[in-house]
Amino acid sequence: MIHVKKILNNNVVIAEHPNYNEVVLIGKGLGFGKKTGDEIAKDKAEKFFVLKDAHEQEQYINLLEYVDESFIAIMNDFIERIENRFGMQLNEHIHVGLTDHLFFAIKRIKQGLDVKNPFRQETELAYPKEYAMAEELVEWLKAELDINIPEGEIGFIALHIHSALSNRNLAEINKNTQLVSGLIDVIEENLNITIDKKDTNYLRLVRHLHHTIDRVQSENYMEEQESLKKVLQSEYPVCYTLSWKLMKIMQQKLKKPVPDEEAVYLTLHLQRLYKTVS
Structure with missing residues (x-):
């Protein structure tokens, strides 16, 4: 059986679960008339999720003080849909972070305030599945x-x-999304071009830059490409030089070394992009 640990409101309680320790239970009238230590039959809870971290639990309790229960229910339903779609359990912070973000975003929209996102397109290119879910x-x-x-x-x-x-x-x-956007600005300035953001080569470049940043941060480096590097340096000196400039910027921002081999892949992406606009 599940036992009540804390009543958050009539429809949401924190309970002690035999398998998951503390869980958040959601169900219509679930907490009504209950007190700490009372039993709750599992079939009474319509939804439940685990908030293992005490800080996350505290934030969720605070969230319930100003967010409507109906909106909480909508968000929890959709978070469950995300988990089913991707076949994995999400980091528990999404119950607080995304719910809080959207609650205030909707308030701003209703007040007629505009939402600016200069990195929307880079986000869509970098994370297409997540963007489709959004x-x-x-x-x-x-x-x-x-x-x-x-x-x-x-x-x-x-x-x-x-x-x-x-x-x-x-x-x-x-920060990584902003870094990629900044690198694109550097590319346009150094090659004296205006990139067509619908170009397939641009899409590939943006995704490659995101993957490069991920690899650098996880220190999962590429294999050496010494012979190809010399060929590209000779054949495409402008793009090869620019690739090193981009690598230095990444190294400064990420505070981690970017391997020399990255110059090969960046040069190839830059050359393909440069060729389509020159």
């Missing part, structure tokens, strides 16, 4: 709450989903 959530919220959420907000939602899937800090993911 689009689903926006459509769901439109149907449930009759509200039109602007396109820029989809990128922010996608980052929350990616953070929960990858168990990576949202601030770190945001």
